[in-house]
Amino acid sequence: MANGSRQAAWEFFGAELKRRREDAALTQVELGARVFVSGGYIGQFEQAIRKPQLDVAQRIDEVLQTDGIFERLCRKLIDDPRYADYFAHVVELERLATRICEFAPTVVPGLLQTQEYARAFTIAANPFKTDEYVDEIVTARLERSRILDDAARPEYWVTLHENVLRIPVGGPGAMAEQLERIARLMRERTAVVTVLPYAAGAHAAMGGMLQLMEFQDAPPVAYTETSFSGTLVDEPAVVKRAHRAYDLLRVATLSPEASLAMVESAAEDFRLCVSTT
Structure with a gap:
């Protein structure tokens, strides 16, 4: 479903929610x-500013006695075979965020990945999948990254563990290209x-990847991910703890200037490996 069609469908969801709510007085x-x-x-659901998570849609159906219509709509709108079930809603939120902060312990974040890096990582994680499947996943990842090309793009803050610069995903050539893009x-x-x-x-986030998102007219959320699952959290106390963990990470990082120098040095090291092979 194209982004425009998907947004129109969420607007229908919101209009229908408002109608059913008012009918229930x-x-x-x-x-x-x-x-x-x-x-x-x-109110944000009704205006299609924010998308409800599936469990919220299910509770709305129960309260309004709508025979599962909002659950079905929600499932259809977040159902994208290119994304894991637990990640589809995160993709929707990224498009609405005004600020994204991310910590990557081992892998370049999807919003920063090049095509070759994304392909090598996808194949490594799915060694028995077809080329068609790999192409779909890579295309979806590159489409996500287009939010950084938009004039209204979110502020994007990224903390990379040094692991990310050293693990040669896709080989020296792919890594050099990836680090040069960063x-x-x-x-x-x-x-x-x-x-x-x-x-x-x-460090404060040794459990895995962490992403924080802020919005113009909605409370912030946190998303954490391990190798096989992810969790989207909007409980204010938990989100606050996640922000504190990210702040502690930032204190321990190199300065932006020193970080750029390390990224460029790592890219040059991989380029030298290519030239000597």
């Missing part, structure tokens, strides 16, 4: 209380990237 605050979100959230985005100030060096030792 409930205010946004009253419906929100019954499905365990704020009235402001309900360096270019840093120089163009499209993203603020800092590196957490090995010398920093233990």
